[in-house]
Amino acid sequence: MTIKTDHVSLRIPLPPMQPIGANTARSEKLTAYLTRIALAMHVPAGRIVQHMMTGSAGQQYADAFGDRQRHDLANSHGVCADAWAEGLNKLTGRYDLDELTLLRWRPLFGKRSQLTTVGRRWCPRCLEEDLKARRVVYERLIWSIEPVKICPWHGCQLKTICHACGRIHRYELTVRQVPGFCSYCHAWLGNSTIRSEMRPNPNDAYDSFVARTFEELLDLSVEIDRLAGQFNYAKTLHNLLTKTGATQTSLSKMLELSVSTVSEWLTGSAVPSPRNTVNICYCFHISLTDFMTNRLTGCHSHALAELPPGASGTRKKGHHRRHLNWPDIKAYLDAINTHDAVEISVEAIARKFGVASTQIRFYFPEECRIASQICAKHRKMEQSKARAIHDTQLKAAVETEIWRLVRLGRPPIPKRIMQTMIEKRLATDKRGDRHIIAASCGQLLHQ
Numbered sequence: 001m002t003i004k005t006d007h008v009s010l011r012i013p014l015p016p017m018q019p020i021g022a023n024t025a026r027s028e029k030l031t032a033y034l035t036r037i038a039l040a041m042h043v044p045a046g047r048i049v050q051h052m053m054t055g056s057a058g059q060q061y062a063d064a065f066g067d068r069q070r071h072d073l074a075n076s077h078g079v080c081a082d083a084w085a086e087g088l089n090k091l092t093g094r095y096d097l098d099e100l101t102l103l104r105w106r107p108l109f110g111k112r113s114q115l116t117t118v119g120r121r122w123c124p125r126c127l128e129e130d131l132k133a134r135r136v137v138y139e140r141l142i143w144s145i146e147p148v149k150i151c152p153w154h155g156c157q158l159k160t161i162c163h164a165c166g167r168i169h170r171y172e173l174t175v176r177q178v179p180g181f182c183s184y185c186h187a188w189l190g191n192s193t194i195r196s197e198m199r200p201n202p203n204d205a206y207d208s209f210v211a212r213t214f215e216e217l218l219d220l221s222v223e224i225d226r227l228a229g230q231f232n233y234a235k236t237l238h239n240l241l242t243k244t245g246a247t248q249t250s251l252s253k254m255l256e257l258s259v260s261t262v263s264e265w266l267t268g269s270a271v272p273s274p275r276n277t278v279n280i281c282y283c284f285h286i287s288l289t290d291f292m293t294n295r296l297t298g299c300h301s302h303a304l305a306e307l308p309p310g311a312s313g314t315r316k317k318g319h320h321r322r323h324l325n326w327p328d329i330k331a332y333l334d335a336i337n338t339h340d341a342v343e344i345s346v347e348a349i350a351r352k353f354g355v356a357s358t359q360i361r362f363y364f365p366e367e368c369r370i371a372s373q374i375c376a377k378h379r380k381m382e383q384s385k386a387r388a389i390h391d392t393q394l395k396a397a398v399e400t401e402i403w404r405l406v407r408l409g410r411p412p413i414p415k416r417i418m419q420t421m422i423e424k425r426l427a428t429d430k431r432g433d434r435h436i437i438a439a440s441c442g443q444l445l446h447q
């Protein structure tokens with residue numbers, strides 16, 4: 001956290017707000033819960049984090065609270081998540097906030113390597129649905145699970161890049177984060193018209209398996225304590241090998257690991273990383289839930305499913321380059337140029353394929369020229385759409401504020417209203433916003 005928020009006063013205890021969707025696949029995540037409280041209290045989310053840092057638990061876990069690169073761990077299953085859940089439980093007077101993390105699955109995923117992504121991700125369609133149904137807008141725990149790349153309900157890719165400003169959300173939590181809005185340009189991140197990817201993706205089967213299996217696992221929250229007690233990794237893995245007739249060698253080959261690593265898992269001297277646990281389940285066509293509950297009746301196939309490139313997480317030297325697929329990139333550019341796919345810039349395309357944009361421009365100069373024009377047009381359209389949403393929200397808020405002031409017997413001076421709107425993060429001191437506020441004041445006062 002770089003911005004100092006000392007000057008903002010914080011009322012403790014925090015309101016014990018009800019978490020949304022706890023113990024289901026649609027559960028809110030702990031960091032998003034914190035931003036919701038911050039929003040309700042009109043303080044920056046960073047102020048609450050700062051309070052936890054300087055509090056008694058903070059001394060012990062200063063790293064967990066202070067380092068923004070580790071804020072994603074708040075939603076995970078390690079000691080950081082313990083610290084965050086305990087800290088927020090104390091501040092709100094609740095006792096159940098660990099339900100908004102992956103802590104319950106610690107027996108399955110271990111304590112050490114974590115399952116969450118460093119950056120913030122979201123499904124634009126889920127957010128839009130919340131807004132349209134007039135529900136509270138909140139961010140789901142499942143979006144933060146690293147192997148989950150698509151929304152289990154909509155099948156669209158989870159987003160990390162804001163459509164309006166094009167910036168990547170590199171951190172799970174920012175000082176002034178508001179659920180559903182970009183931390184940089186404050187644009188609304190929801191979008192119901194987003195189409196699923198047109199490009200046939202080699203990871204499709206894997207991605208939808210992962211999304212589904214985690215959805216099922218999160219839905220199992222309530223029973224998990226009973227089941228976790230009986231779970232024994234080595235034993236389950238051993239049963240799986242016996243049942244399917246697979247060998248240590250074939251499994252290690254499939255997971256791109258050494259045979260000794262697999263045999264260490266079987267003897268119980270090591271536990272697979274969460275990523276490898278997911279991959280084992282995928283290879284054996286079995287869900288994480290069935291794996292954890294030792295229900296192996298469904299799997300009797302000898303053929304292990306092959307992992308798509310990049311899924312094993314081990315990146316050998318030159319490995320990445322070999323899998324670069326120029327025809328795929330060309331097909332995607334063509335899809336953009338025929339309006340079958342949308343993207344905000346050539347740089348975003350390059351990021352998607354893990355290459356430098358200069359390389360793409362070098363190989364396909366003509367396609368890139370057309371694509372960048374189309375992308376610019378799309379970007380402009382998205383920006384004006386975001387602007388329109390922002391303007392309507394601002395107008396409504398200004399109207400409410402004017403009537404509030406009138407009721408209190410205070411003159412609704414545009415300057416004062418501007419100040420309030422800036423404090424509420426609904427406006428910036430720019431000409432467009434000033435104009436809207438002045439116009440609304442004039443209009444209402446002449447009625």
Ligand SMILES: [Zn+2]
Binds near residue numbers: 153
């Ligand atoms: Zn969704």
Ligand SMILES: [Zn+2]
Binds near residue numbers: 164165182183
């Ligand atoms: Zn943005």
